[in-house]
Amino acid sequence: MVKDDxxxxxxxxxxxxxxDSALVxxxxxxxxxxxxxxxxxxxxxxxxLEQDDVLATIEAVKAVEEIYSPVSGVxxxxxxxxxxxxxxxxxxxYEEGWIAKIELDNKEKDMKNLISADEYRELxxx
Amino acid sequence: MSKKTPFYQIHKNLGAKITDFAxxxxxxxxxxxIVHEHKKVRNEIGMFDLSHMGExxxxxxxxxxxxxxxxxxxxxxxxxxxxxxxxxxxPDGGIVDDLLIYKDEDNYMLVVNASNIEKDFQWxxxxxxxxxxxxxxxxxxALIAVQGPKAEPVVQKLVEDNLSQLRYYHFIHTxxxxxxxxxxxxxxxxxxxxxxxxxxxxxxxxxxxxxxxxGAEFDIExxxxxxxxxxxxxxxxxxxxxxxxxxxxxxxxxxRWFVKLDKGNFIGREALKKVKKEKIQRKLIxxxxxxxxxxxxxxxxxxxxxxxxxxxxxxxxxSLKKGIxxxxxxxxxxxxxxEIKIDVRGKKLKAKVIKPPFYKDGxxxx
Numbered sequence: 001m002v003k004d005d006x007x008x009x010x011x012x013x014x015x016x017x018x019x020d021s022a023l024v025x026x027x028x029x030x031x032x033x034x035x036x037x038x039x040x041x042x043x044x045x046x047x048x049l050e051q052d053d054v055l056a057t058i059e060a061v062k063a064v065e066e067i068y069s070p071v072s073g074v075x076x077x078x079x080x081x082x083x084x085x086x087x088x089x090x091x092x093x094y095e096e097g098w099i100a101k102i103e104l105d106n107k108e109k110d111m112k113n114l115i116s117a118d119e120y121r122e123l124x125x126x
Numbered sequence: 127m128s129k130k131t132p133f134y135q136i137h138k139n140l141g142a143k144i145t146d147f148a149x150x151x152x153x154x155x156x157x158x159x160i161v162h163e164h165k166k167v168r169n170e171i172g173m174f175d176l177s178h179m180g181e182x183x184x185x186x187x188x189x190x191x192x193x194x195x196x197x198x199x200x201x202x203x204x205x206x207x208x209x210x211x212x213x214x215x216x217p218d219g220g221i222v223d224d225l226l227i228y229k230d231e232d233n234y235m236l237v238v239n240a241s242n243i244e245k246d247f248q249w250x251x252x253x254x255x256x257x258x259x260x261x262x263x264x265x266x267x268a269l270i271a272v273q274g275p276k277a278e279p280v281v282q283k284l285v286e287d288n289l290s291q292l293r294y295y296h297f298i299h300t301x302x303x304x305x306x307x308x309x310x311x312x313x314x315x316x317x318x319x320x321x322x323x324x325x326x327x328x329x330x331x332x333x334x335x336x337x338x339x340x341g342a343e344f345d346i347e348x349x350x351x352x353x354x355x356x357x358x359x360x361x362x363x364x365x366x367x368x369x370x371x372x373x374x375x376x377x378x379x380x381x382r383w384f385v386k387l388d389k390g391n392f393i394g395r396e397a398l399k400k401v402k403k404e405k406i407q408r409k410l411i412x413x414x415x416x417x418x419x420x421x422x423x424x425x426x427x428x429x430x431x432x433x434x435x436x437x438x439x440x441x442x443x444x445s446l447k448k449g450i451x452x453x454x455x456x457x458x459x460x461x462x463x464x465e466i467k468i469d470v471r472g473k474k475l476k477a478k479v480i481k482p483p484f485y486k487d488g489x490x491x492x
Contacts, residue, residue: 035143035352036159038442039420039449041471057471059420061160061442062352083418090159 001028003094007111008120013055013070014094015114017107022071024055025098026089029124034060037089042078043100049073051110056099058089070114073105131177132268132330140348148241150178153350163353164444167315168488171274172349173337176321180243180264182250185233192258193227193234196250196393198376200386204229209295209310212384214249215394219375219401222249224366226312228297235308239366253393266325270337273319273357275489276344281320283340285309289320294491303336305329314354316361316488359439359450362412362482368423368439369410369452377401378454379410380482409460410438412484413468415449416476421468427453428467428474434459437468445485451477 006014012030016023031037041057049055055069056078078100082088089097104110115123128151137144142153153175155163166172184193193201199212206229214222223242228235238246247262254260272281282289284302289311292298297310305326313319324333338346355365362380364370370379377385377398387399415421421440426433440451451468459466464479 035155036161038161039418059442061356061444062154064420064422 001094002117002121002124004117006094006117007070007114008117008123009068009070009114010123011068012124013067015070015110017104021076021101021103022073023098023101024070025093026058026067027120027124028093031090031093031097034058034063034065036061037086040082040086040089040099042080042082043075045075045077047075049075049102051113058086067099069100069102071102071104071107071110073102075100076103077101129178129265131175132327133175133177133270133334136331136334137175137348142348142350145351147351148178148239150240152178153348155350155352156348158347160350160352160356161444163347163349164356166345166347167274167317167349167353167357168445168485169275170344171272171276171280171341171346172353173334173341173346174271174273174349174354175334176269176271177267178240179267179269180238180240180246180262181267181323182236182238182247183233183261183263184236184250184258185261186258188255188257189234192253192255192260193236194390194392195255196253197225197227198385198392198394198398199227200389201227201229201234202389206231207296207298209297209312211295213370213376213381214246215376215392215398216372217393217397219377219394219397220372221366221370221374221376221379222246222372224364224370224381228308228310241367263325266327268324268327268330268333270322270333271313271319272322272337272341272346273313273315273349274317274344276341276346277317277319280337280341280344280346281309281322284336302333303329305333307333313490314363315357316363316483316485316490317357318489318491353444356441356444359441359452360443360445360483360485361488362452362484364410365439374410374454375401378406378408406457408435408454408456410452410454411460411464411479412450412452412482413466413477413479414446414484415451415468416465416478418449419468419470419473419475420449421451421453421470421477425451426469427455428469429455429459429464434466443484449477450484
């Protein structure tokens with residue numbers, strides 16, 4: 001499933017822009033490829049990130065994947081629910097499985113490297 | 127080009143995630159995922175396609191002498207209808223492979239790791255004795271494993287023999303719906319279970335469906351190689367290529383119960399005697415993470431501020447809900463309760479050496 005109101009990266013992250021901040025997470029396609037998520041290493045609050053810096057590390061039973069920040073800015077909040085319930089990434093990748101809320105630094109610049117829902121659908125072949 | 131087992135299309139139809147493993151296209155997990163499949167086997171019952179495993183037949187008047195020469199365990203101790211776990215070693219004590227030996231009326235069947243089929247066959251051929259015939263029947267042997275506390279009532283529906291009489295590590299030749307099969311009470315999960323070998327590939331789909339139907343009352347589900355690995359690691363069963371390899375010997379791997387140094391000569395005996403005499407310097411330890419984090423192969427192990435080894439196997443244990451792993455460390459750190467640290471991506475996280483297995487509530491009765 002790909003949601004129309006989000007932007008995406010070619011690394012399978014999604015971004016939901018709100019006024020000065022953005023919520024980020026991984027796509028349904030990505031969680032499906034990973035399989036059961038059993039651990040998420042979340043970013044510290046106030047961590048400053050450039051676009052494409054490592055934001056989090058997601059561990060499935062058999063795989064470890066680094067998640068890159070789709071935007072530049074400062075981490076306002078991490079989804080602490082994922083500490084005890086990492087499987088939320090599987091069950092609700094676009095809602096309860098969000099990873100971090102980031103205060104935006106340069107949205108215009110970030111946008112250049114993001115793709116639309118349609119482009120993302122094409123990327124994953126449907 | 128990877129090989130396909132006779133159940134490949136069934137896996138595809140079931141929506142399995144397929145991966146290349148040891149030259150075979152194998153299901154890593156099905157739709158509900160590794161954790162679900164793992165729990166299914168621990169709590170009820172699951173079925174596995176293990177047709178990638180290798181099978182060799184050793185026959186001839188010197189068959190026993192040959193199997194003895196190439197194995198660390200004492201094969202003369204098993205009777206017809208019995209299985210034995212063993213390892214084959216190089217002269218320096220390094221492990222060629224670990225395997226199961228089935229003693230039949232007039233031959234031995236060796237069941238070896240899929241990743242080692244060619245290497246093992248060449249090794250055995252190189253050490254062949256007169257009057258011994260060695261045959262690789264891997265490509266014409268299918269294998270379904272049925273594992274879990276409900277395995278006996280399920281497999282019992284398929285065969286006429288009384289399975290309550292079939293003891294652990296024993297096997298029978300029998301029929302399932304007219305197909306000749308070997309059924310052994312063996313497995314790699316820590317649960318009770320059976321492994322069903324057969325050669326008539328045309329009947330693969332039929333046999334798979336018969337097992338599935340027999341298990342329907344317990345909601346049997348297919349289980350992939352992902353859960354096979356987490357299940358075996360919770361028992362600290364070694365995996366060749368991770369926990370054991372040509373640079374490790376059975377004594378340091380914690381497999382000394384299977385090494386019969388007094389049985390007579392065998393390849394690797396002198397080296398292993400020397401290891402034993404000089405005391406084992408390092409050991410494969412099982413450890414449980416005391417902090418959030420999952421150990422993975424090649425992560426470094428620390429104690430008292432210095433590096434003492436490397437993780438060999440590691441995963442999140444679905445039963446314990448903690449990171450678990452194995453690794454070789456110096457004997458000073460092998461005692462259960464020893465506190466160690468695992469370098470997980472730059473963070474040194476606390477872990478503790480335990481007594482195996484990690485999971486102690488399996489249905490397996492020896």
